[in-house]
Amino acid sequence: AQSVSQHNHHVILSEAASLELGCNYSYGGTVNLFWYVQYPGQHLQLLLKYFSGDPLVKGIKGFEAEFIKSKFSFNLRKPSVQWSDTAEYFCAVSPEVYSSASKIIFGSGTRLSIRP
């Protein structure tokens, strides 16, 4: 069965620190990959996505993620975090080609707290 693992449940950083949030998935075929963010009191929104091509994708607000196929990973990075990055981050995976079992699988989320 498909699954997505986010090993860090809660990450606490100071402003200007660098960020890397881990995401690993288990799926045998080609996948689409996503990072979503949920700011306090707001709805989930797409941060970035990977469908094909350059494995290093850039998203909004200075975030980027790298798809490493051999490691089944899609880690989220930001060189210098800000207090406004405080949020919960969800990694998600879906198969590239539709089948009767197609759906997006979400990880359990990583809560990021930034100390001002």
Added chain:
Amino acid sequence: DVKVTQSSRYLVKRTGEKVFLECVQDMDHENMFWYRQDPGLGLRLIYFSYDVKMKEKGDIPEGYSVSREKKERFSLILESASTNQTSMYLCASSLGDRAVYEQYFGPGTRLTVT
């Protein structure tokens, strides 16, 4: 901009009541989804629909049903609410082939069952 709206932000219901959660999207998306979000568990798919009157079970469909009579509207029904259904419920929609594209989420309905 895609807009997904949910009928209530907060709802309090009693055990045994029938509960309706409504979701409307304005971008003509084929796919619509209902999730529940619980701390430490992430998002779990309850049901999804890829066309009017079509539905498929997600990972946790027990105790829930859905209805999609119009393309823009997807309803989640708790036939007899129980306290373990206290949760945040999120609706989402997406284009295209089933669930392979990015989803757009509504603001959520925080349901408390007492």
